[in-house]
Amino acid sequence: MLSVENLSRKEQVIRKAAELFREYGYAATSMRDLANALGIEAASLYSHIRSKEEILQSLCFGMADLFRDSLNKVEAMDISFSEKLRRGITGHIQVMAKDLIASAVFMNEHRHLSQPYLRDFLLLRINYINRFKKIIEGGIASDEFRKIDTKLAVMTLFSSLNWMPNWYDPSGIINPSDLGNQLADMLIDGLKNK
Amino acid sequence: MLSVENLSRKEQVIRKAAELFREYGYAATSMRDLANALGIEAASLYSHIRSKEEILQSLCFGMADLFRDSLNKVEAMDISFSEKLRRGITGHIQVMAKDLIASAVFMNEHRHLSQPYLRDFLLLRINYINRFKKIIEGGIASDEFRKIDTKLAVMTLFSSLNWMPNWYDPSGIINPSDLGNQLADMLIDGLKNK
DNA sequence: CCTACCGATCGGTAGG
DNA sequence: CCTACCGATCGGTAGG
Numbered sequence: 435m436l437s438v439e440n441l442s443r444k445e446q447v448i449r450k451a452a453e454l455f456r457e458y459g460y461a462a463t464s465m466r467d468l469a470n471a472l473g474i475e476a477a478s479l480y481s482h483i484r485s486k487e488e489i490l491q492s493l494c495f496g497m498a499d500l501f502r503d504s505l506n507k508v509e510a511m512d513i514s515f516s517e518k519l520r521r522g523i524t525g526h527i528q529v530m531a532k533d534l535i536a537s538a539v540f541m542n543e544h545r546h547l548s549q550p551y552l553r554d555f556l557l558l559r560i561n562y563i564n565r566f567k568k569i570i571e572g573g574i575a576s577d578e579f580r581k582i583d584t585k586l587a588v589m590t591l592f593s594s595l596n597w598m599p600n601w602y603d604p605s606g607i608i609n610p611s612d613l614g615n616q617l618a619d620m621l622i623d624g625l626k627n628k
Numbered sequence: 629m630l631s632v633e634n635l636s637r638k639e640q641v642i643r644k645a646a647e648l649f650r651e652y653g654y655a656a657t658s659m660r661d662l663a664n665a666l667g668i669e670a671a672s673l674y675s676h677i678r679s680k681e682e683i684l685q686s687l688c689f690g691m692a693d694l695f696r697d698s699l700n701k702v703e704a705m706d707i708s709f710s711e712k713l714r715r716g717i718t719g720h721i722q723v724m725a726k727d728l729i730a731s732a733v734f735m736n737e738h739r740h741l742s743q744p745y746l747r748d749f750l751l752l753r754i755n756y757i758n759r760f761k762k763i764i765e766g767g768i769a770s771d772e773f774r775k776i777d778t779k780l781a782v783m784t785l786f787s788s789l790n791w792m793p794n795w796y797d798p799s800g801i802i803n804p805s806d807l808g809n810q811l812a813d814m815l816i817d818g819l820k821n822k
Numbered sequence: 823c824c825t826a827c828c829g830a831t832c833g834g835t836a837g838g
Numbered sequence: 839c840c841t842a843c844c845g846a847t848c849g850g851t852a853g854g
Binding site for chain 1: 652653654656710713739764767771772774776783786790791795811813817819820
């Protein structure tokens, strides 16, 4: 049933869908738009995928898995909280940089998931955010960080991370690893000249 | 033609539309959804507005005007660059806090504008961002800020600002003015304990 | 603000 | 991967 060729074609369908979802949004992208971009008829898409939403699910939960795996590794390290935060940031950005299109869909289109997928997705996200919050709280408790509002801090962090697919130019000078470190510098050290 | 009552009803239509656009997205909100939420028939909406997109235009450009006015005032002040940045941030957040729903639509749905409106909108946005960038560049030139990548800095700033409508709870403890100052503290001073 | 309606398009299925 | 097609829904108009 699932030959290599079928999987490969399914992957192509999902990739092209991700491009269109990113550019026009999930709701504004029709299956006919997708079929047309692939050079086939709309009905033919259903040989590869079960529904339009299945594509979105695949993209959203696929990215969620990668983000979680990245954070798992960081949490397992025996390093300071500020170093954990830095590695959490660079890890998140590395994951995004490997698929900026899917990352943008993950961020902007997940709300079009139907239940119970939407609920599951939001639970994964809040869990991920809370793990970063714990790192920041740990850093405050150990005096590495100032006593700032941790909700504000973690939301600022996530804003910065999640907006990146909307402006980062992978063909530009800065590579993802440097970008992650510079973002970590900025959030940890601030703009001010000491 | 434009009696007070008509204007008022038009405002109601736009407000309700903003709520639905925020919750479900522009493309996934039908005129029938909107009519239903208002307790009228879909066709009746067109007594108040010319098209679905006109509503989106009104929301997006209305917010853009408010943001621009806020920054105009800050730029006219004779204060340091770091103080300009702080007031730019608090001003932006005050504008958003006055209409979190329209702010969310402004941020997430503007891409559904058709040409030439989309082009105009994006020009307004890049202009606004560049004015913040100039403030940061001024702060670096005057040694108030470190020599960071200004594009990264301004994008981080905008990420933080624009994501706020998605998590800020106006019924919570923190008021918009304090939120703006805390966000400014965080971006200017960083997380690190000195 | 309503009834009645338009042409276009939607996601998806049947059957090959 | 195709042709042929389904019922539902879309934004919007005519005319009152």
